[in-house]
Amino acid sequence: MDVFVEIIPGTYARQLRVVEGSRETRFHALWLRERAPDAETLDPRTGQRLIEAAALPLDLALVEAGCDGEKIELTFSDGHQARFALHDLDREWPADAVHERWDASLTRMPSADFTHALKSDDALAEMLESLERYGFVKVSSVPLTLDGMMPLVERLGPLRRTNWGGIADVKSIAEAFDLTMTQRGLEPHTDNPYRDPIPGYIWLHCLSNADSGGDSTLADGFMAAERLRRDDPDAFECLTRTSTRFRYVDDEAHLESEGPLIELDARGEVNRVRYNNRTERVPPLPPEQLDRYYAARRAFFALITAPELTLTPKLAPGEMLIMDNYRLLHGRTAFRLSQGIRHLRQGYVDRDTTASRRLTLRRQIGASPYSLQESA
Template sequence: MDVFVEIIPGTHARQLRVVEGNRETRFHALWLRERSPDAETLDPRTGQRLIEAAALPQDLALTGAACDGETVDLTFSDGHRARFPWRDLHPAPPAGAIHEHWDASLAIMPSADFSQALERDDALSEMLEGLERYGFVKVSGVPLTLDGMMPLVERLGPLRRTNWGGIADVKSIADAYDLTMTQRGLEPHTDNPYRDPIPGYIWLHCLSNADSGGDSTLTDGFMAAKRLRRDDPDAFDCLTRTSTRFRYVDDDAHLESEGPLIELDPRGKVIRVRYNNRTERIPPLPPEQLERYYAARRAFFALITAPELTLTPKLAPGEMLIMDNYRLLHGRTAFRLSQGVRHLRQGYVDRDTTASRRLTLRRQAGISLHSLEESA
C-alpha cells in the first residue's frame, strides 16, 4: 500500500502527516526527534534515550520529509537527520489489557494446571492471559504443603511480604485478630486497600475446606462498575470523585491509604475498584456530600452482592485461586466444622512482575494483541 508523508502547512513545520490508505496519523516534530532511531539518540543495546529530551529546542521544526514505502527520512531544524522504519510509525496496537467482563452466567471458569504452568512456558502464558482477561484463574494440582504455591510464584517474581509475613494462614482460630480467621461469612471485598501500593494479585491455596459452607464468592468489580455507570450515572460519578480512607491498626502495624471506590484513568476507563467494609473510614465530609456518597456506596454494594453477578466456587484441597486485587471482589459464605480445620494459605504477588512475565511470554511466542482480540 502506498504511503504518503508531508510536513503540515500552517504548523510552523512542527507537524508531520503520514497517510496509509484511509488511515492518517499526525506526529509532532519533537516527538519524532526524541525517538530518532540512531546511536546518537538511542542506545543501540538498551533502546534508552541518550539525549536530554527536555533540552531540545522548543521551536524545533521539520525541514524535510520523504518516504520510499519502507523508510521515512526526516531532517530537523537542529541539523539532525533520522531514518525511521515505516512500521515504527505504523505499529500494531499497544499490548494493552483485554478485559472480558462477566457475571454469574460465566459458563467456563479460566483454569490452569499447576505442573504444566510450572514446566511449560505456553501453559504459563495461557494462565496469565486468562488471569488478565477475566481477573482470576483457578489452578488445580497444587501440592498440599504449606509452601505449595511457591514454585509457581517464583516463575513470576518475588512474593510480596506484608506485616503478616510472606504466605499467611487463613483458618478459624480462637481470639482471632482478623475476621478472616473466624467462621463468619465475609462480604465481597478487595484486600489491603490501606496499603501503598495495594497488593496486586492474591494467591489463595486450599489445604482443607469446611464440610458445610465455606464457598468462595467472586464478583467482577469492572462489571459492577459498568452496570452502575449505565443504571445510575450520578452514583458512578460520586464514587469516582470521592476519595475515602482505609485504615488497619494492630499492636505492630499502623497502615493507612486512601482513594475512590472506583478509580478511572485519564480516558475515563475503570482501572481499579476498592471495597473493604471492615477497614473503610470515610472522612467527615460535608453532610450533603456524605448523603450522596452513602447512597452511591449502597447502590454499588447492591451490585457486588447481587446473585446474578456472583460466582460461588468451592475450593477443594490442592486448588488455588489467583485473583486480580484491582478488579475482583472476593468473599466467602459462613461455614461450620464438624471435624478438621478449614485451612487456606494466602500470599500476594505484585502487578509489575506479573505483567512483565505475561508480556515477555507473549512477545517470545510472537502473539499479537490483534490475535488475542480475535479469540476473545
C-alpha cells in the first residue's frame, strides 16, 4: 500500500500528515519527538523515556519528513533525527475494548475448563478474552477443595486480600455479619464499592448449593447503562455526574469511598458501574439535586432487575463464576435448605494483573480479542 507523508502547511510545521490508502492520520510534532525510538530518547531495554518530555520546547517543529513505505524519517527543529516504523505508530493508538453487551437473550454462556486454562496458555487466553468481552465467564471442573480456585488465580497474579482475609466463605450462618451469610435473596449489586481501589474481579466457586433456590442472577451493567442513556438521557447524565458514597463498618474495619453509579471514560463510553444498596450512603445534597438523583437511581434499578436483562444460572458443585466487578451486577434468589449447606467460596483478583496477563498472552500467542470458546 502506498504511504504519503507531509508536514502540514499553516500549522507552524507542528503536524505530520500520514496517508495510508483511504486512512489519514495526523501526528503532533512534540508527540512524535518524545516517542523517538532511538537510544538517546528511549532506553533500549525498558522502553522508558530518557529525556524530560516537559522540557522540550513548545514550539518544536518538523523540518523534514520522508517515507520509504515502511519507515518514516523525520528531522526536528532541535536537530534530532528519528525513524519510525509505521506499524509502531499504529500501535500507539489504544485498541478499542471488545465489550459485547448482552441481555437475557444470551443463549450461550462464555465458558472455560479449569484444567485446560491451568495447563494451556491458549485456553487461558480464550478464558480471559471471554471475560473481557462479556464481563463474566463460567469455569467448570474446579477442584472441590476450600482453595480449589488458587492454582488458576496464581496463573494471573496475587489474590487480593481484604479485612476478611483471602478466600472467604459465603454460606448461611447464625448471627451473620453480612447479608450474604443469610438465606435471603440479594438484589443486583457490585461488590465492595466502599474500597479504594474497588476489587476488579470476583471469583465465586461453588462447593455445594441449595436444593431449592440459590440461583445466581447476572445483569450486564454496561447494557443497562446504555439502555438508560437511550431511554432517559437526563437520568443517565444525573448518574454520571452525581457522586454518591458507600460505607462498610464493623468491629475491625471502617471503609468508605465515593463515585458515581455510572462512570464514563474520556471518550464518553461507560467504563464502570457501582451499585450496592446495602452500603450506599447518599450525601446530604441539595433537595432539588436529590429529587433528580433518586428518580434516576430508580430508573437504573428498574433496568438492572428487569427479567429481560437478567440471566439466572445456578452453579453446581465444581463450577465457578469469574465476574468483572466494574461491569457485572450479580445477586441471587432466596433459598431454603432441607439438608446440608449452601457453601460457596469467594475471592478477588485485581484488574491490573488480570489485564496484564490477557494482553501479554495476546502478544505472545497472537490471541484475537474476538476469540471465544462457548458452550451451551
